Amino acid sequence: MSQWKQIQQLEMRLLEHVDYLYDDNFPMDIRQVLASWIESQDWETAVNDDTVAVVLFTNLLSQLEKVRIQEQNFLQKHNMKIIQQQLQLKYSTNPTVMARVISTCLREERRILSSACTQEQGPLERSIQNSVAFERQKNMDNRLGVIRGSVQLMDQAVKYIEDMQDDFDFRYKTLQSRESTDRNSDMMKEEVTRLQEMLNRLDFKRKEIVSKMDVVIKEIDDLMTSQLSPELHDWKRRQQIAAIGGPLLTGLDQLQSWFTLTVQSLFQIKRQLDKLGELVVKVTYESDPIPLQKPQLEERVKYLIYHLIKSSFVVEKQPCMPTHPQRPLIIKTGVQFTTKVRLLVKLPEVDYQLKVKTTFDKDLPPGRVSRQFFILTNNTKVMDIEDYSNGCLSVEFRHLQLKEKKYINGTKGNEGLLSVTEELHSLSFEACFTVQGLTIDLETCSLPLVVISNVSQLPGGWASVMWYNLLTNEPRNLAFFGNPLRANWSQLSEVLSWQFSTFAGRGLNKEQLAMLVEKLLGQHASCGDYQVSWSRFAKENIPGKPFSFWMWLDSILDLIKKHLLPVWNENYIMGFVSKEMERALLKDREPGTFLLRFSESHLGGITFTWVEHSENGDVKFNSVEPYTKNRLSALPFADIIRDYKVISDGVVPENPLKFLYPDIPKDEAFGRLYNSQPSKGKIIKLFAPIHTLNPHPHLTTTTPNMYELSLFTISSPKASTTSSSCQSPEPPMTPGEFDMLNEHLCFDIDTMSSPYSE
Template sequence: MSLWSIVSHMPPEEFSGLFAEFPRSLRCLLADWLENQPWEFINGSDAFCTSMASGMLSAMLEKLRSAASSDGQQCQILQQVSGIENAYRRDPLRLVAVLKAILEGEKAAVLKRDRHLPLSFHRRQEELKFSLGLQRLQHRVREIQALRDNPAAASRQLNVQDLQLKATETKPPESELPTLILEAVKELEVAKQQVLKRIQIWKRQQQLAGNGALFEENLAPLQKRCESLVEVYFQLHQQVMAASAELGAELLPRLLERFNEVLSSLVKSSFLVEKQPPQVLKTQTKFQASARFLLGPQLLKASAKPYMVRADMVTEKQARELALSAYSNALSESTGEIMHNVVALETNPTSGTCCANFKNVLLKKIKRCERKGSESVTEEKCAVLFSTTVALTPSNLSVHLQVLSLPIVVIVHGNQDNNAKATVLWDNAFSEIDRVPFVVAERVPWEKMCDTLNLKFMAEVQTTKGLLKEHYFFLAQKIFNDHSASLEDFQSRSVSWAQFNKEILPGRGFTFWQWFDGVLDLTKRCLKSYWSDRLIIGFISKQYVCKLLSTEPDGTFLLRFSDSEIGGVTIAHVIRGKDGSSQVENIQPFSAKDLSIRSLGDRIRDLGQLRNLYPNTPKDQAFGSHYNTEEQTGKDGRGYVSTAIKMTVESERDQQAQRAVGGPPEAPQAQMLSLPVLQPELHPESLRSVLSPICPPGPFCPQPLPTGYPTGENINMMVSDNLGSSFPSTSPVLSPSLVMDPTLPRCQDLAFRNPLPFMPNQYMTEASSEPQDEEMPELAPFTSMVDPPLQSSPRWMAPSMDLPPSSDFEQFLQEVSLEGPALCPPFTPPLQRSGYPSPNPSCWGLGESRWDDSVRPGHA
């Protein structure tokens, strides 16, 4: 974005007085071209500055005449062009001063309004400054050459100001030639610093790209800048060596020392990690990386044996020692065993690059350091050190090159990945340029944290719709555990690393980052299109949802991320209570596993009680494009009857109505699964003795589930017959006769209606094949405190499905029977997860217990 594109939309009166000597209309015609000239960096009145100003004036007049030929006001423009030529032809430096004042005034006005200038404007200005410095250096070399060839003629052309610049030296040279050389060396060192700064900026942008920031990876412009400066360096060095007699025995060594420092720092800084290793690196996992030597094509002589680059793992302490020695010392010992870690440094004549590409590297094992205090292995940072020794052309100087990768967290198990990503995210976001490896702030402003979370969210989800200030407000309340502060109060606060990913959230079993990362994963996998269409509010509390929906019509709903489950999204909707008052119900959260079975859009379509997306958009209008239109009925091409999965939600009111007429609940799946596993061949008569200690005679314990969500949520398998009719089944594992013969009587005994066979591995948590070592106790906190977020139904199925011995099971039934029939209404299934409140049907209206996200949706 150009400066003029912003200025042109601002009131002209803000720039009154700026265009007294240069018409605003011509500024508009020149627009971007004017900003691409180094007006602001031409300082002084020497021959170089005068020459540059004269050339820029000629280019501007030509540009204006070309624009006038295609403009309707040609005469007026040509008159203005003629006036500028007459005013500034004899004094082009005056034009430079006028345009510099105009640009400074425009920048000040934009800064006053927006508090910042476009990043592209800063980048362009930096490029102009370096380009002008390089041209000045080339001009200096020509002046030195001319002074050596014809001292008398060159002396008359030198500006007096040039001869006075050395007045601050303790021992000024006795002739003009040493003065010119010293000034040229100064300008060379300034240009070198610009190159080094640009390299550091590139490295910092590469690190921010690890969090999702935009990054211009192309190193070609930076390589061209390095090569141009080194070319001028050799030209200037040649002139110094040729004038060694005039420089004297005292000045020459000092100049050569400064020259060597310039070349050494340029060469060492131009050795970069172009492709970074993974910042979360698992042992026994292959990875790729590449190191690039920007000056390689220019400085490396052809040798019979190629130079080899080695990759070694180093600790934070080792990295710090290498940085303090300016990477001049060789590594004493690698902290990990890396295989295939030596490759050739090869120059590609076609692309003009010199790279060492590591394509098949394997970190076999890692040697851990002593950790400080409560620091875990996922907070320990290390890096890959790439190193080689090369001989430069033409001096044949041997130089040792070393460069560190970005910080890496090494893990040995997938369960450590979440916490390792938190360490990397924090380091990438809040580290400083030229820091001591790998020091990073322990506390950062909340505003910076908001920017980081937004950047990460948009990059992971691959969306252009970021977080809003309302989302930041909810996240601030969550991470600071403060529901009384205002949005403005949070903006002045700082957040610590401990609050981010060490301290467990109050009443939960996980940290803020673990919860946020679960939201990221769910949205990325299942909700990207819904979020991009702004159909999900997401980051909003239950209490605020209740406030929003309490005055809305029946059937109004919204979507939010679960507070108490990692990686869950729930639907909050308005229903009408028995007394006619509005009540807000929250359907139990859906995980990524649930939404892979049936999409969120189709689940919303299934639920007739959902009518309008908050505030007042009909659900078919909002979600119509997300419905699955491929569901078929009738028989398919192979003669099979088509099936479709449908979701239903059974509210407390529906259950009460069913109990009133003595009918069974429609979806008894969860209640059934809390009993011993039943085989299909069991008949109702054989179950009486088993069920009697738990339930009194009558319907099968038709009480609500012990959660704060509407109960009975299930996914029914709809099976269509040839006539297009369908009937629900609570389990897809049914005998063909039960499905296909509608003449069979429907059994009223729910245990018989749901004959689920015992399949030991169907719901068993998959055993990890990942290696275990001494670090395994340091898993993410939530892995041992709450159930895995993607655990599939049935709701009360334990990770292990092995049946207890018969004697133990009989003892369990005897203990339960001691309480008698009174246990049935508040009965809690024996495999209920810990940490959730007991059922309290009276609180399912607007009470506190209904706010607890507990039971995951069950699936058929």
């Protein structure tokens, strides 16, 4: 079943989350009509390869054109034409952006499907996806609507005051121009009385407008403090969660709308105050409220504008190497990385020649880290309006590169205080913003970064990134790993499940997570929400093993992604199950029932175990040596399961794997995953397994994990099968037979699955 069909079968709660994925950047109409084609393309590669992105963009337009031509409904055909035009306008100059949008949507769909399988959201996901958040947003929209309405009314009030003052000014100057002899007349007295009434009314209106401005400014101040700042803070927290595999980050366009509406209201009030200042120059009087209160109101407005714009300067995309898009915040020296900053205020009068400068480890206290770096490439770019988005002001640095500083005499200072992957660094961004006579220095910084010099340090660096962003929302706590916090298993397990849904398309269920916590913390740990130390998770070796818990788990992730993805996504790999539980599950099953689990003794290995029942009722469990990525690179795992055969004591070789646990016929489970035809030919090379409870004594070990091979010649259906170790040598082989035998031997020795007892 296609991913999109699975999505459409989700419950309404999850479908609402899917709905948030799609907008004008990637309309759901496209996802619907091109579902199969979209899912068959390599969008992740296109994100990092301009050539592939151009090809996919062109092909997508062609696919849409075919759909449009075949569409019979006139309205749908019209809508398709509009969508085509919008896509060409947005992405024709930068198709990698489209690839990134689609790749992100597909990834988030997989995560939502994964969460549907677990039947339960974890604490982190519940905290950022709940109805309370939607209510807050609705309340924010309502409050901003009221503020905008009040500001518009104040505009009309200022205009009314201006008209009143012009009328008063005209009458007053007309009265002054009269002859002095006429000033004592009754008509003049009436005119003076009328002017006094007008001045009283003008004074009342001035006091009223100043009072209303004070109320609206207080309302904006409260809005910024109680709602807008917390919403921005929540978005930054969600960005941290999204960076480590959590739900798709959304809401920045909504934030920009709120920031823009708020700052527009403030600038409008500022213009109203300027206008009142002009009116005072023409007409003023004793106890005039405008000169008394205007300076204070102006200072408050400028203060709010200043802080609103400063907080609107954000890192939209955290630093990330294009070669590892799913593991941001890890930078390798000498490798280009990208990042993007954005201004969440959209004003037509802004000078768009806004230069942004990047600095690495700005103002870092001396002695904090043992290594220091500098940006090797151009670190200054100009912000511009994005034509393909909602017109936001942003800049993307796509070719930044770090280089380590050289030290005199080779000394690095405090070397050894922290490991390379525990040292945290920061990338800062600075700009100077000028608008309507106000000059504002902008500065923001990335989340803490890990800098590596070798790709082998990537797993350790990712462990640090996950741990930091799981446990703290401080943007720049670079000393975090000097005394790292502990993690609750309920939160850590959710993040670990995200790694599998992000990298492998399907997260972990409760049973798999229960086995992981037992492996990490010991038996019975799954009974409570235990705390896990950083050292236990990533630094200490698993008892009796030469690697840590995280290195073991990360190697499994890598194995799934590169060699087991189809089998994993079909939910055929039980994966994380102890040997004791494995035997408990298999002992009462039909002979030949097998299950797949990850090796506990090898990094990045998968093994399978099947059950046999002897005539006297004994149960035997058979395991093979784990398959690692080196061995799986030659033959797909599904084909290995199909072609696996065992010989024992001269018996005709057969495949002992009959049913995938609990009772799925092997070919029914794996049939559509087979990539090649079964081996055909005259000569077949096989080997016998060592039963974990009853080893075969006739096998002799020649080298570690290698066993004496038994070769069989099958000449015809009636021919007898004999062991080469028990019979006299066969007649000399023909050259063709020799070549065939040599081909099989070379192939099988590299890819065979040796019997093994874990």
